[in-house]
Amino acid sequence: CTRLCALLGAPVAHSGSPAMHNAAFAATGRDARYLAFHVEAADFATAVRGLAALGAIGANVTVPHKERALAVAATATARAQRAGAANVLSFRDGRILADNTDGEGFVRALQEAGHELAGRALLLLGAGGAARAVVTACLDAGARVVYVANRSPDRAAELARACDAQGRRVIPVAWQDRERCLAEVDAVVNATSLGLKPDDPSPLAGWSSARPGTLAVDLIYARHETAFLAQARGHGLSVLDGRGMLVWQAALSWQCWFGEMGPVDVMADALDRFLGKESV
Numbered sequence: 001c002t003r004l005c006a007l008l009g010a011p012v013a014h015s016g017s018p019a020m021h022n023a024a025f026a027a028t029g030r031d032a033r034y035l036a037f038h039v040e041a042a043d044f045a046t047a048v049r050g051l052a053a054l055g056a057i058g059a060n061v062t063v064p065h066k067e068r069a070l071a072v073a074a075t076a077t078a079r080a081q082r083a084g085a086a087n088v089l090s091f092r093d094g095r096i097l098a099d100n101t102d103g104e105g106f107v108r109a110l111q112e113a114g115h116e117l118a119g120r121a122l123l124l125l126g127a128g129g130a131a132r133a134v135v136t137a138c139l140d141a142g143a144r145v146v147y148v149a150n151r152s153p154d155r156a157a158e159l160a161r162a163c164d165a166q167g168r169r170v171i172p173v174a175w176q177d178r179e180r181c182l183a184e185v186d187a188v189v190n191a192t193s194l195g196l197k198p199d200d201p202s203p204l205a206g207w208s209s210a211r212p213g214t215l216a217v218d219l220i221y222a223r224h225e226t227a228f229l230a231q232a233r234g235h236g237l238s239v240l241d242g243r244g245m246l247v248w249q250a251a252l253s254w255q256c257w258f259g260e261m262g263p264v265d266v267m268a269d270a271l272d273r274f275l276g277k278e279s280v
């Protein structure tokens, strides 16, 4: 019978995930459907158990439930534990398993675009759930150092402390000093939610001290180009938006659910159609 995969979050209406997964199910002949559900925090655990009881294959989890997803699972992969959050749940033999494919999705998207992380220095703007997954995956991929600047300094310090405890090189930077790091790094990553709205300002005031060849990556994927990427492009820098990361975390979710990667090209085309973008 037709199997179910779900997206749980609040909000979910803007998500490109149903378009990607349903296109991939159709292309691979899997009898499955992917549906997005708006779930409030108080209902999250009940919704997850309900999906498990219905025999669903699994779920993706998005803002603001990724930490809850880790808590509700019986077991979690090492990378989900390190990230302190899960974006994938699998229901297997009555058990709930948690994983986090956001970080590896980010790394694979960079690799696909020809950017290796080994030996590189990064400036990460933001210290929320996505930032945490990205920083651990970048360090796993060999990044030399990651500077983290966050509007609320406690969260950047906490992220650095958590990584320190694992023997990793993460350096918190005061939010007002973030531009000063530009000359030190090979890539700058926007992991804040600043840019989700088309008229949001850039989280970086200026790029004048960036080295030529610096890469600007925005985790945001949207119909509009963010001010962050538009300004980086204006300075002649290489830019990458969040589409690749979204596609790769989705393809990696299939590994959790079906034991094989999802079809990346099909998912990327479906996402571009959903966003009304030309394929890249």
Ligand code: NDP
Pocket: 063, 102, 105, 125, 126, 127, 128, 129, 130, 131, 150, 151, 152, 155, 191, 192, 193, 194, 196, 203, 219, 220, 221, 242, 243, 245, 246, 247, 249
């Ligand atoms: P969180 O809510 O956990 O974190 C939000 C972050 O944005 C915090 O660091 C917060 O800082 C910062 N922030 C919010 N508003 C401002 C502001 N006005 N000025 C400066 N900083 C601000 O969200 P996530 O970490 O889950 O997501 C972050 C972004 O990454 C989102 O835009 C999301 O869409 C994107 N994302 C993309 C994915 C992809 O596959 N492409 C996957 C996951 C996320 P503070 O701590 O001070 O509040």
